[in-house]
Amino acid sequence: MRPPPNSAFQTSLRVWWGGALALALMALACLQAVPGVDGVRLLIRATARSSLLFFLLAYTAQAAVVTWPGAWSSWQRRHRRQWGWLFVSSHTVHAAGIVALALMAPDLFNTLAPLGNRITGGLAYVFIWAMGLTSFDRSARWLGPVWWARLHTWGLHYIWLSFLVANGKRIAAQPLYAVPTLLLLAALGWRLWASRQKARQVMRQNPGLPA
Template identity: 40%
Template sequence: MQHWHRGHTFWLICTLGIVAGITAILWDAHTLELALRSCVRLTARSSLALFLLTFCSSALHTLWPSALTQTLLRYRRQLGLSFATSHLIHACLFIQLGLLNPVLGKEVFAAPMLILGGSGYLMIALLAATSNEAAIRMLGGALWKRLHTFGVYWLWLLFVLTVGKRLAQGPLYSAMLAALLIGLVLRLWGQRQLRARIAAAAS
């Protein structure tokens, strides 16, 4: 029960931090469109950071065990829920921006965006809804693990596609793509190291 409360406090802190950032932008903005653009960028970056921490937490603790990586692993579920919250806020802001700006709206509401973006948000909703012990018992550990493994790799791919098509917009997107690729390498490396340790312990 204590861990449950700590986990929800962790999620609440992340959510309040994002809301505080959005509030500060709206307070200081000259126009609503500029404010929405800044808020969309803020939530895109917070979502990516939270996703990568969730994606890599187990690998980081396997490769570099410490109090910090143990904390990340302990609160991995809450990191994932914080990512889901951040990206839901991002979607709401992005839709509002598309409604406000007809030119951008053509991109926001285009079929490819709706299909790819919609699949991502459906996956986020499914992962968030099953991030609890009751879902693990209902689905069974093996099926639950396959679902979440497929889900996070699908989201990783969508992030790569989204960031990749914006590389020409500035070096920040190159850094974001590099972070995604490094995250994948760390995750695969961590899994390999863990399998090697299990095999060595069993021999």
């Protein structure tokens, strides 16, 4: 994976502002609608879902352009940095909800998020914030293309796995969690399929290359 070219770095922030506003309104609505600890839990669940939406938009942006070139896919691809920032923003609100829950109801927090979950989830946050901080022109240049690609490739797949586990483990209690779980598996399949298609296109354009 390569850092996005400079032109993509300079795309408008309008998508981010729109998404951030929707995120803020959603957070306020959760806390207003249900007072106390239950409102904070609602906020944690709502942001987990908005984060998944933004994550999937970023995760499938390249695959969309390869498999269905067109106006929508190029719009999705052009704004992939904004999807990434919106994902980081949404998951930072998830973290704020987690801290609030730990302070307001420590026993409930320990039951809902045992130590193992906090360690694996904490590592995901290291990736999330490191990826967010290196998604600016200057910080991406500072990191260099090789480390940028390593961080963003490993981070993306660790976050994908975190979503898969967080949703998959809830299916037994609530079968509807199969929907996000299947979406995540489909997104991975789509990326793999698109990268094969891309490799074939390159081979067709350069018949001299070794297979």
